Amino acid sequence: MRGAVIHAPGDVRVETLEDPKIRHSTDAIIRTALTCVCGSDLWPYRGLEPVGDPHPMGHEYIGVVEEVGSAVTAVTPGQFVVGSFATSDNTCANCRNGFPSNCLHREFMSTCQADHVRIPNAQGTLVATDHVPGEEFWPSLLAVSDVMGTGWWAADAAGVRPGSTVVVVGDGAVGLCGIIAAQQLGAERIIAMSRHGSRQELAREFGATDIVSERGDDGVARIKDLTGGIGADSVLECVGTAEAMRQALRCARPGGNVGFVGVPHEVAVDGEELFYSHVGLRGGPAPVRRHLPDLIDRVLSGRIDPGKVFDLTLPLDQVAEGYRAMDERRAIKALLTP
Numbered sequence: 001m002r003g004a005v006i007h008a009p010g011d012v013r014v015e016t017l018e019d020p021k022i023r024h025s026t027d028a029i030i031r032t033a034l035t036c037v038c039g040s041d042l043w044p045y046r047g048l049e050p051v052g053d054p055h056p057m058g059h060e061y062i063g064v065v066e067e068v069g070s071a072v073t074a075v076t077p078g079q080f081v082v083g084s085f086a087t088s089d090n091t092c093a094n095c096r097n098g099f100p101s102n103c104l105h106r107e108f109m110s111t112c113q114a115d116h117v118r119i120p121n122a123q124g125t126l127v128a129t130d131h132v133p134g135e136e137f138w139p140s141l142l143a144v145s146d147v148m149g150t151g152w153w154a155a156d157a158a159g160v161r162p163g164s165t166v167v168v169v170g171d172g173a174v175g176l177c178g179i180i181a182a183q184q185l186g187a188e189r190i191i192a193m194s195r196h197g198s199r200q201e202l203a204r205e206f207g208a209t210d211i212v213s214e215r216g217d218d219g220v221a222r223i224k225d226l227t228g229g230i231g232a233d234s235v236l237e238c239v240g241t242a243e244a245m246r247q248a249l250r251c252a253r254p255g256g257n258v259g260f261v262g263v264p265h266e267v268a269v270d271g272e273e274l275f276y277s278h279v280g281l282r283g284g285p286a287p288v289r290r291h292l293p294d295l296i297d298r299v300l301s302g303r304i305d306p307g308k309v310f311d312l313t314l315p316l317d318q319v320a321e322g323y324r325a326m327d328e329r330r331a332i333k334a335l336l337t338p
């Protein structure tokens with residue numbers, strides 16, 4: 001099969017790799033329908049995370065089941081499936097408590113920028129659609145496997161409810177999907193923090209009511225201006241830097257909540273500031289599997305269209321250009337067709 005391999009920062013190539021095989025009775029093999037490049041793939045690409053030995057890349061996928069292990073009965077060959085970047089058995093205590101991304105048997109997907117993928121814990125991880133959906137739905141279904149699921153979790157963790165005032169920190173694919181989630185959950189006011197014209201446009205299309213282009217202390221001051229000096233009910237932190245987290249915590253009102261889903265890089269929370277703020281803080285790898293059936297239904301019924309975050313489509317063989325375009329911020333998110 002063909003798949004992307006990172007060799008060093010800035011060096012991702014598509015190579016011929018060994019075909020994936022069923023290794024455990026709980027595995028499935030899928031033929032990838034679509035995959036993509038994630039903002040988090042840019043950390044090693046930019047040399048901000050060690051690359052180590054050359055290794056495959058990618059954790060987002062939709063596809064058609066080709067083969068299943070003997071313990072997999074929930075999906076069968078020929079079915080179209082959506083999964084999560086974190087696999088889960090859907091039966092352990094953590095899964096039953098609603099946190100499949102902390103499953104006791106969790107494996108993080110890491111080989112999905114390829115034309116075939118082995119899915120561990122397939123029984124609990126994969127959700128099949130009733131039939132093969134029209135191709136127009138595929139980008140949005142792919143988004144559900146990570147960025148939309150993560151945006152949803154950010155809004156859920158931040159306690160967004162009907163009438164809420166919401167601030168979204170970060171205008172990448174996850175932040176934009178967070179706006180969709182806040183809109184769907186009934187937020188009355190959604191303030192997107194963004195300084196890029198095309199992203200502001202998409203933010204408004206997804207439901208943002210206000211745009212704030214200032215950052216840091218100036219950004220916090222603007223949010224206070226817009227919220228009667230109090231701050232927002234819910235803040236979605238979708239970046240993962242120290243500055244973004246500080247900004248998120250300071251934009252929330254006393255008693256408000258921050259949902260943080262940006263993978264933290266050198267983020268430290270000031271315990272004393274948090275103590276006196278009365279702000280609630282919850283985040284982590286999104287429990288995407290918990291939300292999959294609902295999000296798939298929202299996509300197929302036309303209520304959400306998160307696939308619009310893909311503004312570049314490339315054949316898998318040109319994966320290097322996908323990384324480059326996202327690194328240079330020429331693209332929000334690159335879709336790859338195997």
Ligand SMILES: [Zn+2]
Pocket residue numbers: 088089090091092093094095096100102103104105
């Ligand atoms: Zn589990």
